[in-house]
Amino acid sequence: MQSSLFVQAASGKATSRTPVWLMRQAGRILPEYRKVREKAKDFKKLVKTPELAAEVTLQPVRILEVDAAIIFSDILVIPEAMGLNYEMEENKGPVFPKKITSVNDLRGLHIASPEELQYVLDAISLTKKELNGAVPLIGFAGAPWTIFSYMIEGRGSKTFSAAKKMLYTQPAFSHQLLDMITESTIHYLKAQIRAGADVIQIFDSWAGILAPHQYKEFSLKYISKICDAIPECPKIVFAKGAFFARAEMNTMNCEVVGLDWNMGIAESRALLPDKVLQGNLDPCALYGSREDVKRETKKMLDAFGPSKHIANLGHGLYPDTEVDKVKCFIETVKEHNKLKA
Amino acid sequence: MQSSLFVQAASGKATSRTPVWLMRQAGRILPEYRKVREKAKDFKKLVKTPELAAEVTLQPVRILEVDAAIIFSDILVIPEAMGLNYEMEENKGPVFPKKITSVNDLRGLHIASPEELQYVLDAISLTKKELNGAVPLIGFAGAPWTIFSYMIEGRGSKTFSAAKKMLYTQPAFSHQLLDMITESTIHYLKAQIRAGADVIQIFDSWAGILAPHQYKEFSLKYISKICDAIPECPKIVFAKGAFFARAEMNTMNCEVVGLDWNMGIAESRALLPDKVLQGNLDPCALYGSREDVKRETKKMLDAFGPSKHIANLGHGLYPDTEVDKVKCFIETVKEHNKLKA
Numbered sequence: 001m002q003s004s005l006f007v008q009a010a011s012g013k014a015t016s017r018t019p020v021w022l023m024r025q026a027g028r029i030l031p032e033y034r035k036v037r038e039k040a041k042d043f044k045k046l047v048k049t050p051e052l053a054a055e056v057t058l059q060p061v062r063i064l065e066v067d068a069a070i071i072f073s074d075i076l077v078i079p080e081a082m083g084l085n086y087e088m089e090e091n092k093g094p095v096f097p098k099k100i101t102s103v104n105d106l107r108g109l110h111i112a113s114p115e116e117l118q119y120v121l122d123a124i125s126l127t128k129k130e131l132n133g134a135v136p137l138i139g140f141a142g143a144p145w146t147i148f149s150y151m152i153e154g155r156g157s158k159t160f161s162a163a164k165k166m167l168y169t170q171p172a173f174s175h176q177l178l179d180m181i182t183e184s185t186i187h188y189l190k191a192q193i194r195a196g197a198d199v200i201q202i203f204d205s206w207a208g209i210l211a212p213h214q215y216k217e218f219s220l221k222y223i224s225k226i227c228d229a230i231p232e233c234p235k236i237v238f239a240k241g242a243f244f245a246r247a248e249m250n251t252m253n254c255e256v257v258g259l260d261w262n263m264g265i266a267e268s269r270a271l272l273p274d275k276v277l278q279g280n281l282d283p284c285a286l287y288g289s290r291e292d293v294k295r296e297t298k299k300m301l302d303a304f305g306p307s308k309h310i311a312n313l314g315h316g317l318y319p320d321t322e323v324d325k326v327k328c329f330i331e332t333v334k335e336h337n338k339l340k341a
Numbered sequence: 342m343q344s345s346l347f348v349q350a351a352s353g354k355a356t357s358r359t360p361v362w363l364m365r366q367a368g369r370i371l372p373e374y375r376k377v378r379e380k381a382k383d384f385k386k387l388v389k390t391p392e393l394a395a396e397v398t399l400q401p402v403r404i405l406e407v408d409a410a411i412i413f414s415d416i417l418v419i420p421e422a423m424g425l426n427y428e429m430e431e432n433k434g435p436v437f438p439k440k441i442t443s444v445n446d447l448r449g450l451h452i453a454s455p456e457e458l459q460y461v462l463d464a465i466s467l468t469k470k471e472l473n474g475a476v477p478l479i480g481f482a483g484a485p486w487t488i489f490s491y492m493i494e495g496r497g498s499k500t501f502s503a504a505k506k507m508l509y510t511q512p513a514f515s516h517q518l519l520d521m522i523t524e525s526t527i528h529y530l531k532a533q534i535r536a537g538a539d540v541i542q543i544f545d546s547w548a549g550i551l552a553p554h555q556y557k558e559f560s561l562k563y564i565s566k567i568c569d570a571i572p573e574c575p576k577i578v579f580a581k582g583a584f585f586a587r588a589e590m591n592t593m594n595c596e597v598v599g600l601d602w603n604m605g606i607a608e609s610r611a612l613l614p615d616k617v618l619q620g621n622l623d624p625c626a627l628y629g630s631r632e633d634v635k636r637e638t639k640k641m642l643d644a645f646g647p648s649k650h651i652a653n654l655g656h657g658l659y660p661d662t663e664v665d666k667v668k669c670f671i672e673t674v675k676e677h678n679k680l681k682a
Contacts, residue, residue: 156499158497159624159625159656159659161624161625161628161659161661164623164625164628165625165628167625168625168626168628168629168633169628169629169630208603210603211602211603211623211626211655212603212605214623241603243584243585243603244584244603244604244605261552262549262551262552262553262582262584262585263585264553264585282505282552282555283500283502284500284502284505284506284508284509285509285552287502287505287506287509287510288509288510289510292509314552315500318500318502320502
């Protein structure tokens, strides 16, 4: 796997063409995924059954021909393993029946051990076996700040004001909980790598709601800690909305930084000269015609240039995207680069 | 009113101290507001009854002692006047029973005339009379892109992917609808000024979900058109999340640019050297203790410096903010500046 296109690029090495994969490629848009999802009845069953998780992980490799697989799972398996159960409500997203409201609630939590997430590790082993070296496998976890937000809010939010209130009113407690999440995540990611993950990605989905000074103190610090603790493989950090932290991320111990579609490419290159960049086509660009998709994809590829780039969208795939347009995006990346070579 | 602290500052002139007001100050946090709200039964009744709208507009002037009033209304009165009725669902926000799905739906719409929004104009006249010159009055409207999004989505959204899909798949139709909204808004804002508004603010709440090139084409263009059409008074443009458009906004025909709390102050000064800046304390900073609020407010004031600044939050007040903390924010702005003078 060390010699694959994707791992080479993620390690900052030159490659014959730009590799491509998509966030949320495992699931959401494929009819083949929805069949497995129906078989599993609910989302968590799918996440917790290694055979099914492996199957939907492999689908985009076979059907879309992406250059990397990403294990089908959820960032909220970490708070669950720590002692805070979540449920997935149809069309509503995750909900925590109990949430963390004060330091007293920490008594119900513990630092998760990888054994509590054995089902993810089994899904990784199984996937690796079935991939049989075709493409590498990405493991992942949520950034501690994003996990913290869910544990405090109990669900998604427009302002995440309850989680942010905690940072302002109880900074010591906030750091204590963030530390527990960070420790759990380091153990978990190391176990994913032992089970076969070739590269790992950290998703900071709610990065964009913090003021720059708070982001540094309550999020970047913990992502850095994770990156420093994991020298085993290349690491991708995707902090959606954290345009203000790009300069600081250049000194972080990760090889790749993911960009969302708001972040200008030239500006990001200037702020992150030492990193491989991943991204960043607007997922809504795939709503256009095939011609539109080709044009927008080429524009993006030209802006990034032929090296130090992993092609992706600037966010996860939206559920109503047509498979044909996704294929068009992937093919365009592969073709455009060939022409350049 | 031309000589008031706030209008002077909004015109780019030197003032004895930094003026201060808050977005969503009219309503939300005051018990006095909730009493009027209960009397009116529902939100739209409150918006449409000039006496009640004027009353809640005046409350923050009397109770919080801000340096400007902002007329109590809603940005969605414009689509309603154009022919698309909205409803306000408790704890859920606005919902449009019918929404715009294709060019055919334009037949039900027209360019709104100010007479259709007479209730807002009456509320403005009434407020001005009762203010009796104490502080100036801010009028406002939503930016065309934000109004367009609501008309297409029918409600708030996490991704606004339906509205964005329209930009990608039907750009000509999108421009047609944006033009109609822009025309309606220009007439409306001019009427607000005739009725007594001293300064106007344009709110682009959903600026942050567009890619930079789309923001320029589908939002900035129309905000510029509005600014160009209204030489009568100073204009404030607040485009939440449009960090990427700051350099372009420096050449726009408005006097003041509002910043959200993600936007670095020094960086924004460099990108917007010709503008007065408004903002930008994180609304969640008001969850801290009085000492915290004072410290964070002073830090912000020092970063902006003593001139070309209108103090505000980086977003509207959150409903669970304590009145005492809001007062502390306002007092700190007034005191800190006095010390400097």
